[in-house]
Amino acid sequence: MAVRKVCGIETEYGIILRGGESNPITASSLLINSYVSRLQRKVAWDFEDESPGRDARGFSREGPSAPEIETHLVNAVLTNGARYYVDHAHPEYSTPECADALELVRFDKAGERILAQSIEDACDVLPPGQSIAVYKNNSDRKGNSYGTHENYLMDRAVPFARVVHHVLPHFVSRQIYTGAGKVGSEAPGVTSAEVPFQLTQRADFFEEEVGLETTLKRPLVNTRDEPHCDSLKYRRLHVIVGDANLAEVSTFLKVGTTSLVLAMIEDDELHGLDLSLAHPVAAHRQVSYDLTLRRPLELADGRRMTALEMQWETLDRAKKYAESRGLEAVGAEVGRMVLDRWEAVLTGLEDDPSSLAGQLDWVAKKRMVEAYKERHGLGWNDPKLAALDLQYHDVRPGRSLFARLGMERLTTDAEVVDAMTEPPRSTRAYFRGRCLQRWGSSIAAANWDSLVFDLGTDPLRRVPMMEPLRGTAAHVDSLFETCRTPAQLLEALGST
């Protein structure tokens, strides 16, 4: 039986400081510190168990290129269970672990609001004339890309080769609804006459099929093996191939369909479905460049199929899976929503993609950019269209073009505001968030799989959280009711 598809999204935001010398690391630190210092005493991140150099294929990268973590940079844990920190030269928000795709949409949108609030908070300390702008996108349009990474809990027992076999065709074909859209291309030698607009932000930057890299020679399937939980039981599939989505339906489908595909892989329900591509990297780019969605891709077995057809085949299997095994692994009710929306969106893409302008990022952006282009009689090369593209992703509500498009919501404002400070209830993030809310000043450090308490007397005490599905509201609410101090909590947990 597939393990519950606990999931999360890490987003590196683009940042720019205007009116002064723009150092992205300083600006990011200022941004996050402004937000965090207003809220609470900062709880530091604990790096003890981080090992980003480990590879799912079974070997470890040693030596000078091992962990790329810069521990002196700002790093905070929020009461909603998220991590908010400076990664390289970007502010990064990692959602807490969520139990299903719909919950993850809420916490991803909460991240946008946290960034927007941070900008306001930073304004109070910036010198007059200076301002910070933040963009939830994946490229600066000059060949520099930054990531939006999804994470999914998986059963360690599933052979990684089987995961790659089935997930790669899904990553290539899902772009037709996950793309955030981009004016032009940043691939070397590709002109705007050839690619005036494409489905995704990221496709220009992928060069390998499978590998450990995230910044150079990016692979479609990333093999980082850093489970942040019991590594004998689980792996965490780290997905670097997706775009930063603003449209809630795009995020919902991106995570929902991928969770379903992974659950089917675990239960070996994709057996016999061979959508392996002859040239995955080229196919990935071709799908992103093909606005007609009609150009067939060459499969390894010689057949030719469009991304849409590949998605229909996968959906067909998912429906059968729902009948034979149920959808518990992705959340029964949410799983049903995913299936319905998946089918509706594929139907729309087949009949008339523009009918999805209220649901999918790339369709909405394309419609807006084309209308603007027509009205002002501009060429595809005009910087105004590039500006529209960038500003679609501006997280400031007053500047965001996305916010003006009135796209379909799967969340309410109240739910998203709540998710800025309240943790998800059905994963270990609940325990992390509640402890931080109640006893933040007694927590010396936190990371995904442990909390370290400082009670001021004894040595620091570490509470391991190796099971992503323990520490939920159902598990620990009674503990929080009976324990009034962190010492009582530690005693009740039997931690020494």
Next chain:
Amino acid sequence: MPEREQKRKATTSRTEDVVEELPATSKQGDKLKAELDDLLDEIDEVLEDNAEEFVRSYVQKGGQ
């Protein structure tokens, strides 16, 4: 320009047929166009002043 013509312009001849068969009534089309017009007016108001400079100065370091 009518919405339907804009759509056709952006897609290739293969999807043109599909667009032609859309059952969208002209009323819906008018409503869409009016919404789009309002949106474009709004965009003109909030778009960064100097688009060229805005796009040129937006430089990021690559991330993960």
